[in-house]
Amino acid sequence: MFNKEDNLLRLKDASRAMEICNACRYCETLCPVFPQITQFRTFDEATLNYLSNLCHNCKGCYHSCQYAPPHEFNLNIPKTFSELRVDSYIKYAFPNILGKLFAKNGTVVSIIIALCIALLFIAGSYFNSADSLFTAYDGKGSFFKVIPYEVMTLVSALIFLHVIIAFIVGFRRFWTENGDKMSELTDLSLWKYAMGAVATLKHLDGGDNGHGCNHMDDRFTHSRKWYHHAVMYGFILTLISTTLAAIYHHFLGLQAPYDFDSLVVITGALGGILMVIGCVGLTYIKIKADPIPISQKLLGMDYSFIAILALVNITGLLLLVFRDGIYMPSLLCIHLGFVLAFFLIMPYSKFVHLLYRLGALLKYAKYVKNN
Amino acid sequence: MKKIIVIGGGNAALCAAITAAQHGAKVIILESAPKELRGGNSQHTRNMRTYHPKPTKTLVENYPFEEYYEDLLKVTKGETNEELATLAIKSSVDLYYWMESLGINFQPSLKGTLSLSRTNAFFLGGGKTLVNREYQIAEDLGVEVLYEHEVLNIKLSNNEVSYLEVKLPNSNIEIFKADVYIAASGGFESNREWLKEAWGEHAKNFLIRGTKFNQGKVLKSLLEQGVQKVGKEEQGHAVAVDGRAPLYDGGIVTRLDCVPFGIVLNEEGKRFYNEGEDFWPKRYAIWGRLVASQPNQVGHVIIDSKSFDLFMPSVFEPTKADTLEELAQKLGLPIEQVIKTIDEFNGAVVDGEFDLTKLDNCKTEGLDINKTHWARRIDTPPYYGYTLRPGVTFTYLGVKIDKNARVYMEDGKPMTNLFATGEMVAGNILSQGYLAGIGMTIGGVFGRIAGEGAANV
Numbered sequence A: 001m002f003n004k005e006d007n008l009l010r011l012k013d014a015s016r017a018m019e020i021c022n023a024c025r026y027c028e029t030l031c032p033v034f035p036q037i038t039q040f041r042t043f044d045e046a047t048l049n050y051l052s053n054l055c056h057n058c059k060g061c062y063h064s065c066q067y068a069p070p071h072e073f074n075l076n077i078p079k080t081f082s083e084l085r086v087d088s089y090i091k092y093a094f095p096n097i098l099g100k101l102f103a104k105n106g107t108v109v110s111i112i113i114a115l116c117i118a119l120l121f122i123a124g125s126y127f128n129s130a131d132s133l134f135t136a137y138d139g140k141g142s143f144f145k146v147i148p149y150e151v152m153t154l155v156s157a158l159i160f161l162h163v164i165i166a167f168i169v170g171f172r173r174f175w176t177e178n179g180d181k182m183s184e185l186t187d188l189s190l191w192k193y194a195m196g197a198v199a200t201l202k203h204l205d206g207g208d209n210g211h212g213c214n215h216m217d218d219r220f221t222h223s224r225k226w227y228h229h230a231v232m233y234g235f236i237l238t239l240i241s242t243t244l245a246a247i248y249h250h251f252l253g254l255q256a257p258y259d260f261d262s263l264v265v266i267t268g269a270l271g272g273i274l275m276v277i278g279c280v281g282l283t284y285i286k287i288k289a290d291p292i293p294i295s296q297k298l299l300g301m302d303y304s305f306i307a308i309l310a311l312v313n314i315t316g317l318l319l320l321v322f323r324d325g326i327y328m329p330s331l332l333c334i335h336l337g338f339v340l341a342f343f344l345i346m347p348y349s350k351f352v353h354l355l356y357r358l359g360a361l362l363k364y365a366k367y368v369k370n371n
Numbered sequence B: 001m002k003k004i005i006v007i008g009g010g011n012a013a014l015c016a017a018i019t020a021a022q023h024g025a026k027v028i029i030l031e032s033a034p035k036e037l038r039g040g041n042s043q044h045t046r047n048m049r050t051y052h053p054k055p056t057k058t059l060v061e062n063y064p065f066e067e068y069y070e071d072l073l074k075v076t077k078g079e080t081n082e083e084l085a086t087l088a089i090k091s092s093v094d095l096y097y098w099m100e101s102l103g104i105n106f107q108p109s110l111k112g113t114l115s116l117s118r119t120n121a122f123f124l125g126g127g128k129t130l131v132n133r134e135y136q137i138a139e140d141l142g143v144e145v146l147y148e149h150e151v152l153n154i155k156l157s158n159n160e161v162s163y164l165e166v167k168l169p170n171s172n173i174e175i176f177k178a179d180v181y182i183a184a185s186g187g188f189e190s191n192r193e194w195l196k197e198a199w200g201e202h203a204k205n206f207l208i209r210g211t212k213f214n215q216g217k218v219l220k221s222l223l224e225q226g227v228q229k230v231g232k233e234e235q236g237h238a239v240a241v242d243g244r245a246p247l248y249d250g251g252i253v254t255r256l257d258c259v260p261f262g263i264v265l266n267e268e269g270k271r272f273y274n275e276g277e278d279f280w281p282k283r284y285a286i287w288g289r290l291v292a293s294q295p296n297q298v299g300h301v302i303i304d305s306k307s308f309d310l311f312m313p314s315v316f317e318p319t320k321a322d323t324l325e326e327l328a329q330k331l332g333l334p335i336e337q338v339i340k341t342i343d344e345f346n347g348a349v350v351d352g353e354f355d356l357t358k359l360d361n362c363k364t365e366g367l368d369i370n371k372t373h374w375a376r377r378i379d380t381p382p383y384y385g386y387t388l389r390p391g392v393t394f395t396y397l398g399v400k401i402d403k404n405a406r407v408y409m410e411d412g413k414p415m416t417n418l419f420a421t422g423e424m425v426a427g428n429i430l431s432q433g434y435l436a437g438i439g440m441t442i443g444g445v446f447g448r449i450a451g452e453g454a455a456n457v
């Protein structure tokens, strides 16, 4: 499905599309891709990888296109770019061999999740006694009675290290592919533009008029942007929550679980709820959307990414609600299982869109600065 | 409630339908295309020429009425209906703000079209996005849209429409009736038989730049029943496009900008016109006619590698060869004649300072047909060849209307229940020539007038 030959065909198709757009330019202010392509006459792989990651998949240029199917030119840029993006994820993945996981994502995700949960159960029962799994605990430090603190920390640290290394290598491969130098990243003005575009997802606004994008059909809406905000800011809140918990634990000597009115629980719960809302919304849009500009091949990967995000948060919220009962130990195992699975597959899941989109926005910031 | 049928599904029809619905009428649109191909030629457009006394969100400076009117007189050589032209121009600014108020988005002029940033309002995403939005507004107002409903005949008795004969998606024919009718079904440019009648047998080799659905059936039906015609059958807009463009709907991207950088040969391997007469945007329209009068209606542009990067890339790949003989052979041209023509041309080139941005002094001397600017020897391989064919944009023949968009009979009487707008009435204002962006203005302005008039009959 994602082999070299298909990739070459897609590159050819994308380059043909970009040449047609360059002769047309009607979509010039829909998104950054179109002003950017006026700088090129021909489109090599590095350029197309950059452009496909710059694309926010808003589908504006599909619904605007006089050459969209059934026209014989058959331009379907959102679809072509979605597939090209995944080709590029595979190419940049570190270690390369694991890049293949992208193609099989749906199944791999469930297997890994299952494995992780099983491992946790086993670890839990091994380090303590088997009946610790169905006991009601209360009081500080109860989580660590199920899974020892050292195990939790060691496993998390290893996975975290792996994610960081894989991200740095992947980003570097993307950034330098079209000849850009790592040293250019010290230019703070590029970051200012890119972070602004990330924080507001302004490129999903459909141009200067700000009427939004064509997520479902030819109507402009902001819905996908808002659901994404819920997911992204929810994610940030949960990261804050985790960081705070680490600080409480290491520096203040406070043990989990924390009180309902503590910052850790408030940020965590709010983030979790936001992410669940966002995931439900994004799924709804996907189901309802006009199927033609969507790559059917990638739906498995898209859904499994949304699903695991949602499950991490749903299990987290359940744990919060039931943490004083006898289900706590099993819920804790399940929740941590999903969290670990999420981070394990992170460098080989759609999560990397963040990395390369950020990179593409930084590259685009360079273009804006020079023009 | 008044029932109105609008015939056609482009910008003109939609402006009429929306306005009529805003005035409380029950409106039905009959569009001959299926939904995916709706929107006629309007979906290929990019902008609308708009008079404006002060800058708008996307239009810079101002474009005074007098200047717009002067520009129109220049292209039509003074032949226009002053009353209708004045009305169209004056109302164009209201049309712009009306569209904006409906959530139709504009964008600044596109890269490479700076010369239009003051005069023409560009649709964000082009005409297809415009038309999509217009359909949404119409549907929100309760307008019923029937796709794949082609009006074959519009039956008149005296000066009134009695009914329509409509071909349904299943090919059955059904009668449709309403209180009032608005005709907005475009010109006849997609009807090859009619084009042949009007423009001669060679029209069989023309490419149609827009929709295949503008067959002119309503127009023909009206003219056959004594409706007054405006404009001449043989008037229309045609340009030179890439010969490999699709038969229909090639739209904007099939233009080829390489002519001034090389020479153009006909099927006999001979040059037939001065390729460097003026800047290409000013000349591409006459090349449609020039190519149309060559054998088999085809021209071949030949350039060498010196010029390859100087113009907008073409959508289709050029024919490429390392020798001129090979190129001629690949293009199917008589090799000896091609070599002879190029040798003569190369021999006649007078060296000058090549400059794209002005009418430079690179020219030929002593040829029957000289190239007066940008002439350079064709001598640096690889060589490239592009094929040119005439591409028809639209036709001007239409029906006579007054300032209320009411259609007139040959005997001078207005029709009681028929209005018309769009390409069908453009001939009232454009007798000849073309002013970029005025087609959408005419359709929109008279569409709104027709819609309001029809609702208040």
Ligand SMILES: Cc1cc2nc3c(=O)[nH]c(=O)nc-3n(C[C@H](O)[C@H](O)[C@H](O)COP(=O)(O)OP(=O)(O)OC[C@H]3O[C@@H](n4cnc5c(N)ncnc54)[C@H](O)[C@@H]3O)c2cc1C
Pocket: B007, B008, B009, B010, B011, B012, B013, B030, B031, B032, B033, B038, B039, B040, B041, B042, B043, B044, B045, B046, B047, B048, B049, B149, B150, B151, B152, B184, B185, B186, B187, B209, B210, B211, B213, B214, B215, B216, B217, B218, B250, B251, B252, B392, B393, B394, B421, B422, B423, B424, B436, B437, B438, B439, B440, B441, B443
């Ligand atoms: C490639 C191209 C680019 C252009 N660019 C511009 C531009 O930038 N600016 C500009 O002002 N003008 C431009 N024009 C001209 C412009 O397209 C026309 O002036 C304008 O679209 C006319 O609008 P209309 O609604 O009358 O016709 P159309 O948009 O062509 O609509 C006619 C409609 O009638 C339907 N129809 C036809 N026959 C029947 C029937 N028998 N029954 C039912 N329905 C029928 C068709 O399906 C179609 O939907 C361009 C034209 C082309 C081809």
Ligand code: HEM
Pocket: A055, A056, A057, A198, A228, A231, A232, A235, A282, A283, A286, A302, A303, A305, A306, A309, A353, A354, A355, A357, A358
């Ligand atoms: C640099 C920061 C980010 C940018 C620029 C960004 C941008 C985007 C864009 C443009 C899309 C839609 C296009 C597509 O389907 O590929 C998308 C999808 C998505 N993003 Fe992000 N994102 C960022 C960070 C995040 C984060 C931190 C999360 C949460 C973990 C997240 C979760 C999602 C999800 C779940 C989707 C899937 C939506 C779907 O498939 O319909 N994103 N992102």
Ligand code: SF4
Pocket: A020, A021, A022, A024, A025, A026, A027, A028, A061, A062, A064, A065, A066, A067, A068, A075, A077, B125, B126
């Ligand atoms: S997507 Fe279609 S309409 Fe938009 S610039 Fe490209 S070719 Fe033109």
Ligand code: SF4
Pocket: A030, A031, A032, A033, A054, A055, A056, A057, A058, A059, A060, A061, A062, A077, A078, A081
């Ligand atoms: S889908 Fe949207 S973001 Fe992607 S290229 Fe098209 S207009 Fe740009």
